[in-house]
Amino acid sequence: MMVCSSLEAEAYAVTRETFETLSSYWLASEASLPWSCPFVLPPWLKVWWTTFGAGWAPRIMGVRHGEELIGIAPLRVLEGEARFIGDPDVCDYLDFIVAPGRGPEFFRVLIEELKQQGIRHLELGPVRADSTVMSDLVPVAERLKCEFTLDREDVSYELALPATWEAYLGLLKGTERHEIRRKLRRLEEAARIEFRRVDDPHEVGPSMDTFLGFFGANRSDKAAFMTSRRARFFRSLAEAMAEAGLLTLSFLELDAKPAAAVMCFHDPSTVYLYNNGYDNRFRSLSVGFLSKVLSIREAIREGKKRFDFLKGPETYKRRLGGKPVSLYRCRLRIV
Numbered sequence: 001m002m003v004c005s006s007l008e009a010e011a012y013a014v015t016r017e018t019f020e021t022l023s024s025y026w027l028a029s030e031a032s033l034p035w036s037c038p039f040v041l042p043p044w045l046k047v048w049w050t051t052f053g054a055g056w057a058p059r060i061m062g063v064r065h066g067e068e069l070i071g072i073a074p075l076r077v078l079e080g081e082a083r084f085i086g087d088p089d090v091c092d093y094l095d096f097i098v099a100p101g102r103g104p105e106f107f108r109v110l111i112e113e114l115k116q117q118g119i120r121h122l123e124l125g126p127v128r129a130d131s132t133v134m135s136d137l138v139p140v141a142e143r144l145k146c147e148f149t150l151d152r153e154d155v156s157y158e159l160a161l162p163a164t165w166e167a168y169l170g171l172l173k174g175t176e177r178h179e180i181r182r183k184l185r186r187l188e189e190a191a192r193i194e195f196r197r198v199d200d201p202h203e204v205g206p207s208m209d210t211f212l213g214f215f216g217a218n219r220s221d222k223a224a225f226m227t228s229r230r231a232r233f234f235r236s237l238a239e240a241m242a243e244a245g246l247l248t249l250s251f252l253e254l255d256a257k258p259a260a261a262v263m264c265f266h267d268p269s270t271v272y273l274y275n276n277g278y279d280n281r282f283r284s285l286s287v288g289f290l291s292k293v294l295s296i297r298e299a300i301r302e303g304k305k306r307f308d309f310l311k312g313p314e315t316y317k318r319r320l321g322g323k324p325v326s327l328y329r330c331r332l333r334i335v
Contacts, residue, residue, distance in 0.1 A: 017062045157310075
């Protein structure tokens, strides 16, 4: 079996990075790297590391071609195995941060560097079908005769948003369109409704108390999921993403009383529906379902192009127009 090829030392360099240098690259207006989803952003990675990183060694590496930074590998290492910083419990999908068109050279250099560091195994997932892992790392690994396996392990759903609310309703099946209109009309008849958004960092803490109270109130699996450590992660994440201007925490209120909450993140083109919960007293008014409907309506109003329902096969995602995106796990052995 062939050994992974080495590259010209004078052309490429691998640098050890920190969460602080990552933030500087992300915030730099001239940066050419695509930070493709919230789960790879420096605030997210730092909160995850602070909460869950014990026992692992951080290995955040930048690959440069001359003076140009062509990619970043946000990895953690333990006993010769590297994984992404993050995990499937709280990160819906992950990836490397690689400049467009530079994937093949980035991954050749990265594999050689990992080999020199004595890292022989990579466990990478979940990753989308359009991730750099699938588009660039897998072909490079094949050419270098590295051993790898790919397993489809989950599904995510996303929706291409039209320009208007009526156009969105027109995309749905007639029964779903009728149900949304009927449920919204019934809600408006039952109470004075407001879909209130919280994005001021100073208001996030108290608002997360309400959100976490709703989170596990209606499903035993969600209640079991929200351990004290994960609750601490959710709070810290909400505060960090609010500080970065990327949090959308919305409350559906009936007569000024919170009935449902939706925690989303956003970038210039996309809203990511991260999690939600509702007060069981208002279940008959479908407040959990309608809070997600109203999140879509707000995203359209703000001119977003995509609504990402994120990981999981829940039926409502298909009902609301979501299309499946396969998620994979890649296991790679460097030889």
